[in-house]
Amino acid sequence: MLAYLIRRLGQSVLVMSVMATIVFFGLYMVGNPVDLLINPEDDLAAQEAAIARLGLDQPILVQFWHFLQGVVQGDLGTSFVHNQPALELILSRLPATLELAAFAMLLAVIIGIPLGMFAGLYPKSPVSKGIMAGSILGFSTPNFWQGLMLIMLFAVFWRVLPAGGRGETAELFGIPFSFLTLDGLQHLFLPALNIAIYKISLVIRLSQAGTAEVSLQDYVKYARARGLSTRRIVGTHILKNILIPIVTVLGLELGSVLAFAVVTETVFSWPGMGKLLIDSIGLLDRPVVVAYLMLTVFLFVVINLVVDLVYSLLDPRIRTKGKNA
């Protein structure tokens, strides 16, 4: 297990450095951030001074060397725009994204699994057909448009929920969270739903397919024959066996929500990491973009690791294999 962990971490360090290098040089080729940051009224001397102050007058390889030196010391650079350490800036946005993603995942699981299992157990029922048709709709609506529609319906026409922003926050362990206040929850609901709709559809389809497949297996028939209650059959024997693909997919989806909730965060002006990323790319704020993507890789690695660990809890066969390896 330890060797496995070390190997995984080694891989992730490699991926992170490749990613950092590509992004670093890629952004350099896009353009010079000073051209955007500088006030056009400034004369040429002031423009050169600003370039020098940010260290952008150095050859790109020298800049890269300074960056590497910083990384080794745990310093991912300072934002050109905000004059704040890039990592600190990103982490200050993490709680907002984290709660958005967690809430969306929660919705996906508590809505998606029961509906999907129902559709799998009673495939001929018109309700099931409705659920499956709805899930196709949920899949295919563009996230951006869907977000605007949610705002139009809930915020503009019915005026029951706010159109965006984070609302009031309360502190838990010194970190501000929205879900702890009523106002915050109202602000959280629409963006979380916007992310969740796609995930709900995904979970519905996975659990429907899984349930349909598993309920025809011999052990389910045997359990029926033994006279076990439907509740026990569905809740234990079927549910446990369909969870593995769902956990895998949700793990990956969680990573992508954390890293790339950009669209939803932009439409709902949710002050999370995704919005920071898109703003930083727009301003060519290289330290923030590089640090962000490195963090993203790290997140994906961690989530995949956790997913693997959860497998072994769900499926004893994987546990044994792990021991042998």
Added chain:
Amino acid sequence: MKHIFSAAVAASVLATAPVAANAKTLTAGFASEPTSIDPLYHNLGPNNALRKHMFESLVGEDENLKIIPELAESWGTTDPTTWVFNLRKGVKFHDGSEFTVRDFLYTACRIPNVPNSPSSMNSFIKRAETMEAVDDYTLKVTTASAYPLLLSDFASFGIVSASASGHDGPVTYKKDGCEGIASYPASEAYNSGEAAIGTGPYKLGNYTKGERIVLTKNDDYWGEAAHWDEILIRPITNDGARVAALLAGDVDIIEKPPVQDLDRLRADDKTNVVQGASSRVIYIHFDHESEPSPGISGTDGKNPLKDLRVRKAMSLAINRDLITDKIMGGLAVPARQLVPSFMRGYNHDIPMEKSNVEEAKRLLAEAGYPNGFNLVLGTPNDRYINDAKIAQAVAQMLSRVGIKTEVDAMTKSVFFSRRNKYEFSAYLAGWGASGAGMASPLRALVASQNKDKGLGGTNRGRYSNPELDAIVEEALATVDTEAHDDLLRKGSEIAVNDMAIMPLHYEVTPWATRAGLTITPRADQQTVLTTVRPTN
């Protein structure tokens, strides 16, 4: 699903009711977020607009960018290089301390010492050779040579409190480094609110980056009392989301409503659109230098833009009225000069030009291009109102007279980098003149690039005309207002006659509010919420 939904609905109805009752809070949706609360950190539109709520300057600029008294009550020159400012007495900072010359000097000392400032305020103080306190309320400034734009420069930065920034002793300003100040606070001290102490009508209440800026009324303000008890600014960068927030009643006013939504917002009786002329001119700059020029083909390596006749033909080919009506939906005023008519240095003797396709074709033929040539026109597509659409229209109008024009539109980060590397033969951009009026674009856009003299900083067409340079330099050394403005008018005439640059129109800036509110539009396009009032 149904359960959660109805619970959320019920909860929100209960919670939103009391908020609506508090009528003295103004909530605003901003299109771009200031990068810091520190008024000296970043010389950028949103930052400068925000600081006007909290930090005042020595002299102010009214909505048409005319200089007005602010923290200085009056001023004058004793000779062309010596200025004396009489400061307002009894002005209190937000922490109750008295504002004196010391705070101005401290601010000037801190400007070059703001760590990692991406765009410094330095250019606003560097023309001053000495600055000293005659007494607590009298400031004397000398410049190395006569410099008429000192007031406009001093109107451009907000004054911070020396004591709140951590300095208690006296301040002696020295151009190459002030004496007696141990260290300067970083911008973080202002963002946290600790040092964010100004004299303005609002104090900083709360600042959460990316989320909100809360300003609270300063009850001890020296001037007219603020109308709103509290101002809440929310950055909503997405256009659609900003309009939705206004329609939903989440915010009372938004800046930069998208042009395509204006008719709807005007027609809706819950919302209202306010608009006003700005000092921003949208122009096309020509490559006056390279030969062959990167975006031109079909000329055997020659750069036709160096020929005045070709530049004149291009201007004649453009139907500016059509652009302002059809593309800008009235949010523009046709332009021939670099600042609008209400600003200093505008030459009222230059008539607007009428588009004339036949004359344009004749001039092109005369210049040796009867069949035109191929041109690539560079433009940003997310910087100015309808920028890429304007470029498309210009391209069609130029193609009509034979200059087959292709538009190369790109996001602003790429555009400005490429422009500054001189990769365009012709490009569309904009210039928002400061209170200096015509001097601002003449100095930056069409004066020959000269680092030592501080000229031509944004002259990326590399236009160079010694006659114009001489006039700009003379104007920049003439303190007498009338003589200075006369020179600017002459400079404008030369720029127009030589078609140094091709102005298209002046932007008109829109704001959208909920019904019953209005804002005084500022020519610098900044959103200053102290001027938001109920309409009746």
